[in-house]
Amino acid sequence: MNAITVTDLHKKYRSHLGRKPTYPVKGLSFTVAPNEVFGFLGRNGAGKTTTIKILCSLLRPTSGTASIRGVKAQSRAARRLIGYLPENPYFYEYLTPRETIDFYGRLRGFSRAAREEQWQSISDLLDLRPIAERRVRGFSKGMRQRLGFGVAMVGDPEVMILDEPMSGLDPVGRRQIRELIHLLKERGKTVFFSSHVLGDVEQICDRVGILVDGQLSTEGRVSDLLHRRVDRVEITVGGLKEPNAKSLAESASVEWRRSGAGDCFVVDGLDKANAFAQRILAAGGVLREFVPIKVTLEDVFMEEQEPAA
């Protein structure tokens, strides 16, 4: 059974104080398998938070369905299965982290002993002990995010839903979050998180989906998305005469430009580049550089955005 199933989801925000109604999610469908780390990508305003809020029962879908392990997302049973870290999480400023974790434990119906145990393991994992008795008022972004992660982990839920868990953090903070996501995966959890920090996503996700115009425009394993694109190779060559270089480029129909460093050819695909290099050598050229250019998730992402831009 899927950890998350979303089918033909629509959400309309009604017009409000002169603003026109908006339709950030229109016909969204996707699934997330158990124990998968799924990156939910899209630019600001794409509708990531809207989708996540529907999964967490904060919003009702206008139409379509969302379910957690086969249970309707708007039900209490589904909420028992999820842990939610909102974008910029806010907690009661007058509570300490210890009181905060305890409060959420009570909302989940745990006994005092279970809550104490819960605090021990969560505070160890997230290093909350040093700030255990300080009020949340005055916490830095990184401390709030750590506490938010702790709150999401209360009750050891199966499916973790994290909204922009890395935005606004410094490199150390981002790395901590990446390690936590890894750990959750090792513990058999499903992690669904939204992001626009693509470098981080590339490293930790099993699969990604890119949200454009309220629908997933691309979805798949990170490795597939990257390899589906033909790698390009830049070949820099010396010792060729200009007409020679030009005719070589034209006959193989590759990009060509002449610079101080020599002739530069850009060839699609590794095989084609190898064959082309042979012809250069045969024509008396000397290879100076042979640089395959990797496709990054960012390239894929930018390509998907083109129609919208």
Next chain:
Amino acid sequence: MIILAVAQNTFREAVRDKVLYVLLFFSATAILSSKALGWISIGQDIKIVKDISLAAVALFGVLIAIFIGTNLIYKEVDKRTIYTIICQPMRRYEFILGKYLGLAGLLALVTGVMTIVASTYVLALGGTLDATFFMAAFLIYWELLLLTALAVLLSSVTSPILGAIIVFTVFMVGHATSILNELPDHISGAARAVMNGAYYILPNLSNFNIRAEAANGVVVAPSYVAWAIAYGAIYTTVLLVLASLAFEDKDV
């Protein structure tokens, strides 16, 4: 249990807020300075102290009910603290009731402390206390519970400022509802219909007001007090049900 957790937390928020102590300070000052007014009418000072003390309990209680109550739900949505709460495996009405009970507990503490201060003062001045005095204080609290339920309802559907204006208006008009029913003849047509309608819809808060009897030591029948309690309980329950329904499908 979940309702209790929310209630205790709401209570904790209020007692960690300095505004509460400022309000308590002013209300204690009002009670203790009532003697000064008593001097103006010689021989009446105990009566005046009782009258002003109960008025102070009512006034400061209403201020707390309005200022905390109309913010109660709105603030949670506005500050987004509600996000991590509504996604817990609890029902939304448990949140509403928990918030309400937390504030009800706070009001019990505040009116209780003020009543103790007032009665200690009356005794220190050589006066006597009777059951009516305490029944009057209790009915003030019962009225505050109703007004708090109204504030919580408004807090889940509108802004605190509009909510405060409405609760305050209901408080003022609710103590003079008979005006709406005994209209002079020159008011007619739609205006008359609206005012008559308001008479039946608005809570009749003068039902909870036995302060004059308390000040003058007049006995009030327990059956009357029981009736006022039942009236308040029904009205309050309806308001809380409406608040829960308004919040049930709300997008936050």
